[in-house]
Amino acid sequence: MDHDGHTHLAYALELPREPGDVQRELRIEREASYVVAVRNPEAPAPPGAGLTPRERAEFPREFLDRFGGRRFIPLDPPSLLDYEGAEIVLIGAAEDAEAELGIDLDAERERLEDADIFQDLRLRARELPTEPLEQGKWR
Structure with missing residues (x-):
């Protein structure tokens, strides 16, 4: 979400319903x-x-021009993430994202078998370890 000249990533955890060991260890x-x-x-x-110069993303000139000599720019367009070696930094933002961004972060209460994430990532739940997602436990 673009907000006041910077890009925000805001989320609400849907699965597991209660954060477990996996979520705590990964913060x-x-x-x-x-x-x-x-x-x-x-x-x-x-x-x-960071990555070595050889490992860094090779953005097209139109994207490189957006930097204008700066070390970092907002994640705009999101297709910057489509390039292998793209490096991002996540900076903790507001305590109350809903108020700051004017959005609703209410997590949907999904069941694992109905979770959209597998379809979005073109993965099959039955072929992957799902315990970390479903129960918050390491497999």
């Missing part, structure tokens, strides 16, 4: 909001951070 909150920025592959990375 996945029940609801969260992040500002998302894309790193300029032509800008040098701080020592010990």
Whole structure:
């Protein structure tokens, strides 16, 4: 979502219904909001951070021009993520994303077998370990 010149990623956890070990270890909150920025592959990375120049995304010139010499830009267009080696940074945003962004984050109460995520990712639930998603437990 584009908001005041930056891009937000906001979510509400649907599955598992209660966060488990997996979510706690990965620090996945029940609801969260992040500002998302894309790193300029032509800008040098701080020592010990980021990909090597060889591993970085090769964006078309039209995307590179958007950086205008800056190290980071908002994730706009989202197709910047379509490039292997695209580097992003997630910055924790507002405590109350619904109020700041004017959105409704009420999670739908889905059952695993009905979850849209598998269809969205073109995956089959029966072929994948689903315990981390369904129960919040490592397999």
